[in-house]
Amino acid sequence: MTDAPAIDVRDLVVRYGEHVALDGVTVTASVGRLTAVVGPNGAGKSTLLNAVMGEVRADRGTIEVFGASGPRALRRVTWVPQRGAVDADFPVTVGDVVRQGRLRHAGWFRRFSRDDHEAVRAALERTDIADLIDRPISALSGGQLQRTFLARALAQQGDLYLLDEPFVGVDAATERAIVEVLRELRDGGAAVVVVHHDLGSVPELFDDVILLNRDVIAAGPVSTTFNEANLQRAWGGRLVVLREPTAGAS
Amino acid sequence: MTGAILAERTLEFVTFEYAFAARALVASVLVGALCGLVGTFMVLRRMSLIGDAAGHATLPGVVGAFLVTGSKAMAPLLAGGLGTALLATWVVERVAGGRRTRPDAAIAVSLAVFFGLGLVLLSIAQRSPTAAQAGLNGILFGNAAGVTTPQLVTLSVIALTLAALVLALVRPLTVATFDPSFARAAGVPLHLVRAGVTLALTLAVVVSIHAVGVVLVAAMLITPPSTALLVTRRMPSALAVSAGIGAASGAVGAWISFVVDGVSTGPAMVLVASAAFALAWVFAADSPVRLPRRAARVTS
Amino acid sequence: MTIARHILAGLAAVALTLGLVGCRSGSDATDNGRPVVVASTTMLADLATQLGGDDVVVRGLMSPGGDPHLYQPTPSDGRAIASSALVVRNGLQLEGWIDDLLENAGGERPIVTASTGVEPLTKADGTGRIDPHFWMDATLWAGAADEVAEGLYAILDDEGDARVRARLEAYHAEIDALHAWITARIASIPAPQRVLVTSHDAFGYFGAAYAIQVRGLVGISTEQEAGQRDVAALIEFVRAQALPAIFVETSVNPALIEQIGRETGVDVAGPLYGDSLGAADGPAATWVGMMTENTRMIVESLGGTWEPFAGADA
Numbered sequence: 001m002t003d004a005p006a007i008d009v010r011d012l013v014v015r016y017g018e019h020v021a022l023d024g025v026t027v028t029a030s031v032g033r034l035t036a037v038v039g040p041n042g043a044g045k046s047t048l049l050n051a052v053m054g055e056v057r058a059d060r061g062t063i064e065v066f067g068a069s070g071p072r073a074l075r076r077v078t079w080v081p082q083r084g085a086v087d088a089d090f091p092v093t094v095g096d097v098v099r100q101g102r103l104r105h106a107g108w109f110r111r112f113s114r115d116d117h118e119a120v121r122a123a124l125e126r127t128d129i130a131d132l133i134d135r136p137i138s139a140l141s142g143g144q145l146q147r148t149f150l151a152r153a154l155a156q157q158g159d160l161y162l163l164d165e166p167f168v169g170v171d172a173a174t175e176r177a178i179v180e181v182l183r184e185l186r187d188g189g190a191a192v193v194v195v196h197h198d199l200g201s202v203p204e205l206f207d208d209v210i211l212l213n214r215d216v217i218a219a220g221p222v223s224t225t226f227n228e229a230n231l232q233r234a235w236g237g238r239l240v241v242l243r244e245p246t247a248g249a250s
Numbered sequence: 251m252t253g254a255i256l257a258e259r260t261l262e263f264v265t266f267e268y269a270f271a272a273r274a275l276v277a278s279v280l281v282g283a284l285c286g287l288v289g290t291f292m293v294l295r296r297m298s299l300i301g302d303a304a305g306h307a308t309l310p311g312v313v314g315a316f317l318v319t320g321s322k323a324m325a326p327l328l329a330g331g332l333g334t335a336l337l338a339t340w341v342v343e344r345v346a347g348g349r350r351t352r353p354d355a356a357i358a359v360s361l362a363v364f365f366g367l368g369l370v371l372l373s374i375a376q377r378s379p380t381a382a383q384a385g386l387n388g389i390l391f392g393n394a395a396g397v398t399t400p401q402l403v404t405l406s407v408i409a410l411t412l413a414a415l416v417l418a419l420v421r422p423l424t425v426a427t428f429d430p431s432f433a434r435a436a437g438v439p440l441h442l443v444r445a446g447v448t449l450a451l452t453l454a455v456v457v458s459i460h461a462v463g464v465v466l467v468a469a470m471l472i473t474p475p476s477t478a479l480l481v482t483r484r485m486p487s488a489l490a491v492s493a494g495i496g497a498a499s500g501a502v503g504a505w506i507s508f509v510v511d512g513v514s515t516g517p518a519m520v521l522v523a524s525a526a527f528a529l530a531w532v533f534a535a536d537s538p539v540r541l542p543r544r545a546a547r548v549t550s
Numbered sequence: 551m552t553i554a555r556h557i558l559a560g561l562a563a564v565a566l567t568l569g570l571v572g573c574r575s576g577s578d579a580t581d582n583g584r585p586v587v588v589a590s591t592t593m594l595a596d597l598a599t600q601l602g603g604d605d606v607v608v609r610g611l612m613s614p615g616g617d618p619h620l621y622q623p624t625p626s627d628g629r630a631i632a633s634s635a636l637v638v639r640n641g642l643q644l645e646g647w648i649d650d651l652l653e654n655a656g657g658e659r660p661i662v663t664a665s666t667g668v669e670p671l672t673k674a675d676g677t678g679r680i681d682p683h684f685w686m687d688a689t690l691w692a693g694a695a696d697e698v699a700e701g702l703y704a705i706l707d708d709e710g711d712a713r714v715r716a717r718l719e720a721y722h723a724e725i726d727a728l729h730a731w732i733t734a735r736i737a738s739i740p741a742p743q744r745v746l747v748t749s750h751d752a753f754g755y756f757g758a759a760y761a762i763q764v765r766g767l768v769g770i771s772t773e774q775e776a777g778q779r780d781v782a783a784l785i786e787f788v789r790a791q792a793l794p795a796i797f798v799e800t801s802v803n804p805a806l807i808e809q810i811g812r813e814t815g816v817d818v819a820g821p822l823y824g825d826s827l828g829a830a831d832g833p834a835a836t837w838v839g840m841m842t843e844n845t846r847m848i849v850e851s852l853g854g855t856w857e858p859f860a861g862a863d864a
Contacts, residue, residue, distance in 0.1 A: 017350075053435055071437070079435045090294060090428050091479060091488045100425050103436040108422050136483045152432075259779070268785065270809050271778050341557065363561050373624055377613050395781045396805035398812070507778040514775035 286496025309368025
């Protein structure tokens with residue numbers, strides 16, 4: 001493991017035509033931390049992840065992943081998409097999707113090695129979908145589909161995990177399962193960065209937070225950074241904060 | 251037509267009594283299989299009609315090549331057709347890949363522009379003083395019955411090469427089609443893959459026009475894959491079934507054209523492929539048509 | 551994305567320019583004081599020229615080698631008709647596209663249907679489709695000449711009429727001589743070989759007038775597509791007749807006839823002028839040239855004796 005942060009973004013500007021999605025963002029994400037990226041709609045959260053992935057081109061600024069940039073940097077990156085982003089009617093089974101995670105390892109032509117098969121099996125077990133291995137993804141529930149993509153990410157055995165709103169529309173059991181897996185990954189020394197939609201659960205789930213609204217409003221450990229002042233700045237003063245009695249979990 | 255005549259003609263068909271019919275059969279089978287194979291990727295990307303755009307976009311290239319060379323020699327005409335078809339599909343990919351125009355609109359625009367340009371060139375060719383523009387239409391409305399041995403050799407080489415490439419690269423092709431972002435992250439050169447599939451599709455269209463004509467090429471690129479997707483669950487079998495249905499449509503279509511008076515091979519092929527789709531749609535596992543004997547097997 | 555935009559803009563500009571180039575400037579119904587006659591096919595344009603001479607300006611809608619069954623008219627054709635004094639068309643359902651064109655051109659002018667008075671042949675298989683290729687029979691073409699002359703009388707003055715009458719008489723003499731000559735030449739083909747196999751049924755009238763059996767691969771209109779059975783049937787026919795040659799045509803795709811030639815080993819001759827005259831600098835630039843050239847190719851390939859047509863004085 002190098003000393004370079006998992007993600008090192010400096011002065012990143014991304015434009016879609018006239019619209020400026022990210023306006024000079026400078027931020028880092030570290031290994032061994034669970035980092036949330038939060039912000040209002042249109043803040044550029046997905047754009048930030050897309051820029052790290054090379055999906056969108058940066059107009060200005062630099063992006064380094066473990067100290068490297070360009071396509072080679074992505075070797076250690078694992079991507080878990082938004083659930084709606086992928087065609088659920090595609091003719092693939094759960095097993096096919098998870099096996100895609102081994103593409104870099106097995107290459108385009110070689111048969112799967114024993115390590116490949118083992119990684120796939122372990123990933124399926126870990127996400128509790130081993131019995132679904134031959135099921136077409138069109139027949140999965142939302143939670144099962146999300147676990148499938150998570151299993152694919154696990155099979156990849158990367159060092160940086162990027163997840164785009166993984167908890168949207170999943171049942172409580174799946175949410176708990178995903179959180180456990182992410183914690184295990186973090187404890188194993190990976191960096192986990194999650195675009196997250198539910199502010200209420202940030203303090204409970206994450207170590208670090210990045211408050212984004214086209215620019216970095218604040219970034220750092222949740223305990224010091226995730227406060228009302230920063231939230232109000234991020235949401236432009238249009239956020240209503242309801243304080244719940246802290247007794248009992250949600 | 252009596253049963254005796256049907257039997258007699260079918261016997262002629264299977265014993266390759268006529269060389270031209272044997273070539274028509276081989277050409278139809280290859281075209282069906284090739285279009286079924288390559289078309290699957292476009293159908294999955296929800297860009298089914300891009301084959302239609304490519305086919306229609308051969309017109310300006312073919313007519314343009316004729317106007318420039320003054321002759322109807324096959325090689326320059328096909329080269330011209332291939333050139334404009336590639337340009338048209340490149341335009342679709344570039345325009346559709348952006349955020350401002352949806353893929354279906356991009357396909358429609360490209361088809362309209364290129365085919366419109368082709369029609370303008372055609373009317374110029376119609377007015378040209380040389381009496382040689384006869385049969386330019388024939389290039390677009392190909393007839394399997396007219397396939398020559400050199401054309402068949404070209405078709406075979408291209409079809410088998412493309413099929414081999416698709417089968418060898420099925421893993422990255424599947425991932426690139428299913429989840430482009432993940433594929434890019436996994437090191438698949440997405441631009442190259444897209445360009446490769448587009449080139450394969452355009453080549454398939456240009457060599458298939460001889461056998462089925464431009465209007466029907468689009469049908470052969472869409473119908474067998476759509477049928478396959480109704481009855482298979484995984485990618486390798488979807489590709490195999492699509493190619494198989496395409497090939498079978500070609501064979502049966504060629505047989506129909508051979509035994510029935512006045513039916514051209516291309517339309518016959520498309521009708522067979524469409525019938526296969528209709529059957530699959532009715533009888534496939536999750537069909538909305540409930541047939542009496544299936545009622546007991548309805549599960550959640 | 552800007553690259554694609556530039557290319558699309560460029561293509562649109564090219565298309566627009568070509569569209570404008572395709573336009574011809576209109577004029578009134580006369581050209582340098584001479585009335586304008588618009589004719590649909592190249593054969594009719596030639597006929598109008600033969601009879602009208604310098605007294606008219608003839609504009610043909612189609613070009614040599616074009617296919618009148620499949621022709622797509624353009625707005626400039628509409629303009630040409632709108633600025634004409636007389637329209638000459640074939641009739642017998644050859645030009646499916648001309649009725650709309652005439653209606654949309656507006657205005658009024660005499661319309662000559664050259665096939666008026668012709669007893670049409672129908673297709674041999676009993677479908678009842680009318681065969682429009684009547685120009686293949688010289689005696690029927692003589693009738694067309696009379697029709698066109700009537701149209702010319704209507705738009706010229708008395709002196710012009712007199713000139714047309716003189717030309718008509720001379721042309722009739724030539725047509726009569728041509729008819730006799732063709733009859734003799736075709737008769738010189740040995741009877742078993744006197745069969746004309748072509749791309750489509752364009753030579754029905756020719757066969758009836760000059761006693762030669764004709765057979766086309768597809769029917770009367772080239773809009774039909776041949777199936778494999780049609781090709782097989784024609785192969786059997788060619789083999790059974792042991793023909794020395796089969797023929798392609800100028801305005802039809804030759805691929806299938808060539809295929810039959812390959813399969814049977816029979817020579818592929820031609821191209822015959824079926825639906826259109828030949829290039830303006832070639833031997834079939836006029837209707838007389840077309841008929842003599844066709845006859846020459848038929849006679850030479852099927853084993854008859856050849857001598858050139860000597861004109862009306864022969």
